[in-house]
Amino acid sequence: MVIYMLSDDKDIIVELSGITKYFPGVLALDKVDLNVRKGEVLALLGENGAGKSTLMRILYGMYRADEGKIKINGKVVNIESPKDAMQLGIGMIHQHFTLVPVHSVVENIVLGTITDQQRSFSIGETAKEIENLGETYGLKVDPRATVNQLPVEMQQRVEILKALYRGAKVLIMDEPTAVLTPQSTEMLFNFIRDFRRAGNSVIFISHKLNEVLEIADRIVVLRSGRVVGEMPREKATEQELARMMVGHELSGIKLKAENNVTLGKKEPVLRIENLKVKGSLGHWAVDSLQLEIYAGEIHGIAGVSGNGQDELAEALYGLRLVSEGSIFLKDLSLLNEQTRNIIDQGVGYIPADRHKEGLVLDMSVEENLVLKGFDVSPFSRKGILQENSIRRYATEVIESYAIKTPTPDTHVRYLSGGNQQKIVIAREIAVAKFLLIAVQPTRGLDIASTEYVHQSLLRARDEGKGVLLISTELSEILSLSDRISVIYRGRVLKTIDRRDVNIDEIGLLMMGVTTQQ
């Protein structure tokens, strides 16, 4: 552990001590101590699930800590809601904005600030106030514009103004640059500098090392709910930060099976060229992405979540519109094809959320097993379901995949998570003649079920299928992939053979650092 002690304590405005938070099944935060000083930008670094957002939500009153104390200006406080937090001068800019889209900027900003005692209220005066506030900090925005007509970076400004209007002295920003272009990022950073100069503080949550090194005064690294490092910016290096975030444990991870021998043939089953896909916020979630998947390999996509993985997977399956580029399954273009046709071409898809995307919980086990094949022979003939064929097939699959269910017509809702995922796996492997896309295939599963999923993916690979494994669990990627591509801001920064992998390099690439020193 690398802790640089900082001596002066007189300027501390926020002091979190011994914060512990338990969610069913996980210890999200384990006795975390964190101080924020007046006039500093504190960067909070960490992988997905490290506990950054949880910690900040506790400070902002959205969660309550199970243990620990919060002091503001040296006084112990009890923050029960965001309203309490705002009264104490703490504001938070969420990753997903909390604006009312059809209301004007002024209306959004004053929302919730008008008390019952206040008899009259002038939109015009408030609009002036907001304009003045915006001018002070270089955050110009038309107070009378309707929010849903503003571009993303403007909406973010409104969020910031909202916090400032409420008198925020400490501003928490949860990955504020995720949706911004480089130019808007620069403008945001200018604001942060101005804001700090006025004696205020910013807690800046990010995955991006270069940004952190540019803007932060002090950096705190979280991993698995603990503070694993703290240092002033001058002493921080990219390598050291990346290593702290990812941890040393991962370098010990071995492949679960030997690299596939057929890889030598290098027969691409999927070719993606120059792919551009828009995200739901209108930014380029996938940006000129290149990727090639060979038959008989597991190709891992490593990356911090929100770097275009979901959009890439959805675009490949015809669920999201591709703006530019090409996708070829062998010689066949899958570009903006209907999902039905992509399925028929032999592409399976294990979605990230089995409840929402993978299964119809109120349909039976057998119906879910044929969810993608019910309308072809032998499961139906001339539009009539062939119940006997379906039953026969389901019984077979239930046995070969050891799915624990009372009967084939039990609703999937009543099965355990592991058995539900087995249904998805069984169905998708049957569909995937050539390519299997697996997005977070072990999320929320216990150890035995995770192992089962991993073995199934390896088996699919050994049968000569190409497997695209998208996961934010680096350990999963490392233990299964034959090759690894690191995705950052919608681009593949580098594709590396598993045998040549250097964990530090992967860690740096995930944070967007490409130059290896």
Next chain:
Amino acid sequence: MRNYRHILLTFFPVYSVIVGLFLSGIMMLFLGENPLVVYRDILLFAFRDIYNIADIFAKAVPLIFTGLAFGFAYRASLFNIGAQGQFYMGCLASVSCSLYLSFLPKPLLLSICLLSSLVLGGSWGSLIGYAKARFNANEFLLSLMSTYVAIAVMNFLIRGPLIESKGEYPQTDVIAQSAWIPQLISHTRLHIGLVLALLIAAMAYFILWKTTLGFKIRAVGMNRNAARFAGIDEKKIFITVFFISGAFAGLAGFTEVNGIQHMLVQGFNPLIGTEGIGIAILGNAHPFGIVLSALLFGALKVGGALAVQVSNISSSFLGIMEGFVMLSVIISYFIRQRIMIALEKKRLQEESKVENQ
């Protein structure tokens, strides 16, 4: 235990009928009537003679259709509140064919009337499905509003081109005998439309649970996202479901015009769509449940109509009673939903407890 709870919840709407009757019973007490006597009278009158019993079935026929209209769309998680309008479209199609094609032989004429009401009701409905598929419009509001448009269309036609030869009242001429649906039991109002209603209910069941179309409808209804990931085109389903749903309601127009009224009067059967919603909820959106609850409502209508004639209760009270029952059935739907969610939450909590141990 779970199954036991499940069965209790399945019959949940039935309890709400009892609650509705209980509440209207309290109202009767305020009016100085003994509710037990009134309910006894209703029961006695409803089953007094073959004519009344047959009338229960006759009253149930259109309710089966509008109940199926709501229930079928509901299986796809779509709300078709506009069965009333689709019913009027069916009425218009059927009465126009009956009036203008009366020279045709009876079987052919009736088939044409049936088909035309089915097609016009279905097309009227599929417009809603199309708007939802194309513009992501809210089908609840659209179907609700489409009824008012249908009423306006009907009023225009009945006061204009379709008005009776005397030109006095806003109604059509009586249609020719050749367009009348044959009676099932002579000297009663029960006609062969009942057989049609039962066949259509069986067909709805068959479509939903035995065909690939039904599979898609149920998958879209229970998890639209997963259906999308499975390559099911939800937009086509919206349009198809609304066509079928509207066609069911349209058929009620055929049986009412050609089987009961033998003409079309302005503002005719104005509650049939709303009643269909309650009936579908009471019948758990299952075709067979819908048939049974339509019969229950038929019995209340027939028995009630006669009971008010012998007691001091005004006939408008019948409407109040029906309203109470309908209201509590619809409210029961939301209460049931809440109980289901609460049970599901409890189950998940118990499960995670077990997993953590």
